[in-house]
Amino acid sequence: xxxxxxxxxxxxxxxxxxxxxxxxxxxxxxxxxxxxxxxxxxxxxxxxxxxxxxxxxxxxxxxxxxxxxxxxxxxxxxxxxxxxxxxxxxxxxxxxxxxxxxxxxxxxxxxxxxxxxxxxxxxxxxxxxxxx
Amino acid sequence: xxxxxxxxxxxxxxxxxxxxxxxxxxxxxxxxxxxxxxxxxxxxxxxxxxxxxxxxxxxxxxxxxxxxxxxxxxxxxxxxxxxxxxxxxxxxxxxxxxxxxxxxxxxxxxxxxxxxxxxxxxxxxxxxxxxxxxxxxxxxxxxxxxxxxx
Numbered sequence: 654x655x656x657x658x659x660x661x662x663x664x665x666x667x668x669x670x671x672x673x674x675x676x677x678x679x680x681x682x683x684x685x686x687x688x689x690x691x692x693x694x695x696x697x698x699x700x701x702x703x704x705x706x707x708x709x710x711x712x713x714x715x716x717x718x719x720x721x722x723x724x725x726x727x728x729x730x731x732x733x734x735x736x737x738x739x740x741x742x743x744x745x746x747x748x749x750x751x752x753x754x755x756x757x758x759x760x761x762x763x764x765x766x767x768x769x770x771x772x773x774x775x776x777x778x779x780x781x782x783x784x785x
Numbered sequence: 786x787x788x789x790x791x792x793x794x795x796x797x798x799x800x801x802x803x804x805x806x807x808x809x810x811x812x813x814x815x816x817x818x819x820x821x822x823x824x825x826x827x828x829x830x831x832x833x834x835x836x837x838x839x840x841x842x843x844x845x846x847x848x849x850x851x852x853x854x855x856x857x858x859x860x861x862x863x864x865x866x867x868x869x870x871x872x873x874x875x876x877x878x879x880x881x882x883x884x885x886x887x888x889x890x891x892x893x894x895x896x897x898x899x900x901x902x903x904x905x906x907x908x909x910x911x912x913x914x915x916x917x918x919x920x921x922x923x924x925x926x927x928x929x930x931x932x933x934x935x
Contacts, residue, residue: 663822735824771818
């Protein structure tokens, strides 16, 4: 498991969804709904991070982090980084995913140049249950 | 003299001093980039792009033997309004560009001014009873000022 870098860059925006529980819903023609639950652990949680007007060197460091981690299909940890800055400790435990869920990049970071030396970067992560 | 007034003002269009200008003004602006992050309690900014825009009021003048400096209202009008609908050069944009100098003449007779390439964004002309016919010209700088000595 590799750490998200650069560790000292703090996001401007952050969106988190805890994911859903694995289940299938059947709805009969009379409207009766039946749910078959396959597990007790939620999965597919998502985290979107927006870094606005950061230095190009920090944007490049995020791209390097994506390459380093995804080239070997590694997991990402946000512990010890500024990604969870500004959140209460009760919320931080969700943001870093304390359960069996492991964060991975959900696609490449999107870099938008906004000014010489400054860029906006959007990163998306998804946490799923890995097979043992 | 330490202070200056309208009587000390000067304006040049493409290096031609405008004899009939009554007012000019410009505003230099600085955009900001918001670098505030989660967890901050105070807004943090860094400098972004700069821009200059302004306006001038030039009396319209026409007389036998009028100098170029007296007919700049017409000259500016022709830069913005193309009676034949001619398309300006898209690549160079030269037909749009005007060199504008705004400033004052100081106690020593020296010119203290700012010079910049501008695009005229509007010209408003109103003819009313009891007032001199004049053109209200608005402009925006096309780039950074080429010279400043204010």
